[in-house]
Amino acid sequence: MRETSNHELNPNVSVDNVILGFDDDEIKVLLIERQPAGSSNGSLALPGNLIYDDETLDQAAKRVLMELTGISDIYLQQFHTFGDPGRITKKQDIEWLKAVRAHPEARVITVAYFSLIRIDEYEPTPSAFAKNAIWVPVDEVKSLVFDHNEILNKALVDVQQKLYHQPIAFKLLPEKFTLAQLQRVYEIILQTELDKRNFRRKILKTGFVLPLDEKQQGVAHKPATLYMFDQSKFNGGLQVSHF
Amino acid sequence: MRETSNHELNPNVSVDNVILGFDDDEIKVLLIERQPAGSSNGSLALPGNLIYDDETLDQAAKRVLMELTGISDIYLQQFHTFGDPGRITKKQDIEWLKAVRAHPEARVITVAYFSLIRIDEYEPTPSAFAKNAIWVPVDEVKSLVFDHNEILNKALVDVQQKLYHQPIAFKLLPEKFTLAQLQRVYEIILQTELDKRNFRRKILKTGFVLPLDEKQQGVAHKPATLYMFDQSKFNGGLQVSHF
C-alpha cells in the first residue's frame, strides 16, 4: 500500500507542458526527443512526466519542465486534463514506457499546462530522459507521442480564447516592446490581420500599455517608441460589455 | 503491479461533479450526505468518487453521478483538476476515507466537472455511499468535505465566464421558455440586473433564440411568447469583436 506523503512517483498521474515560444516571427512549441528512442526515428514529445505524491500539480509541472529542459521561473497555467485509457496505443510508446517506468502498464491521466515565453530569453538544455529539446513551429509539428498532438491543439485553441482576457501576449515579448511587435503577436495567435491604427488606439485606450521615453536603436527606419505592460493597471482584460 | 485494462478503481484519481440547478428562482447545487457519516453531523459533499482504470474521465464523471444521485443523461463539462496533496486534512474526512476506501492514505487528485440543469426535470435518488442527495442554494452552502468549497467556487466563476461563449443558460430552462425566464438566468448567474428592452433586442439579434407560435397558458397576466434555443444557429457565442 502506498503512503501519502512519501516522495514517491505516482504511477497514475502525470503532467505535460505546452511551452509556446515566440521569436518575432512565428509561434513555436518546445518539444523533447525521448531517450531511449527505442526503435523510433526520433519520437517527439511535450515535456512531461509522472508527479510525486508530495507535490502539488503546479509544482510538478514546474519541476518536470526544469528536469527535462532546464527552463524554470515561468508561469505555467493548467488548462485541461486528459485521461482517455486508450491514449497509449502506439507500439513505440508502450516500448518506451516499459524501458523507463516502474509501472509501464499503469493507466495514466495527465494534467496539461501551457506557458508562453520569449524564445531568446531561455536556453533549453535537455536532461533526464530528454535527449534533445527543440523549438518547432506549431504548424510544422508532425506526429507526437501518446496524445500529445491533441494536447497541443487544445492548448492553441485555449490560448486564442485567453488572449482577450489575460495579459498573455506580453509574455511573448521582451519587457520593452514596440506596438508593431505586440500587433504581430495578436495577429499570429489569432491568425488574422489587424488594422494598425485601430489596433494602436484600442491598445492604448486600455491604459495598461504605457509608452516609455525610449526608442528603438539601430534600425534602418524611423525608430519606434518602446512600451511596457503595466500589470497594476490590468484589471481583467480588454473590456467587453455584453449587456 | 496494477494492470491497465482491468475494471479496477484507481486509488489516485477521482472525479467530482458540481451540478448546478435552477428552479426559476435561484441557483442551487446538488450535494450528498455521506454514508457513513462517522462522528459528523451530516457532512456534505459534491457527488464524486474514484475512477475505474478502463473508463474515460468523462465516463467516470457520468457514472459516479449516476451511482450517487441517480441522475443521468446530462452533459458534464470538465473545468479544472485539483491536486493539492494537502487537500485532505480534516479529521472526519480521513476517518471517512478509512471506512470506505481500499487505499485511504493514497494521494488523490480530482478532476472536476460541472453541469447546469433544471431542477424540476430531475429527481435525485441517493444510493451507494450517498445517504441523501439535496439541492442547496449556492449562497447557503456551508463547509463541505475535502476541498469541495474551493471546487464549487471555481465552478461558479467559470460558469459566469462561459455564459458569454457557450449556450449554457438554456440548460437551466425548459425546452420552451419565455424571454423573462432567460433574462432571470442571466441576472442570477451574473449577479446583476439587466434592462428588459436591451436584453430582448440583444438576444433576438443573435438569431439562435427563436419565437414559437405558442404562448404561456394559465397565467394571471398577458401570456408571454415561448421561445426555443436553436443549436444549429449557434456559432460560438454572443458575437464579441475585439479588434
Add this chain to the structure above:
DNA sequence: TCAAAAGTGTTCAAAATACACCCATGT
C-alpha cells in the same frame, strides 16, 4: 376594474471599422 407581467422605440454616447499619407532613420 384591477393586478401583473408582456411587449415595444427612440435618443444619445461610445466603440468599431475603413481608409492614406507624411516622418525619421540608416544605407
Add this chain to the structure above:
DNA sequence: ACATGGGTGTATTTTGAACACTTTTGA
C-alpha cells in the same frame, strides 16, 4: 535619394445604455 517601417485623423456605421408607457390576461 531611397527604402523601410513608424506614426497619425476622420468619417461612417454599429453597438450599448438609459428610459416609460400600452397591452393582454385571469381573478
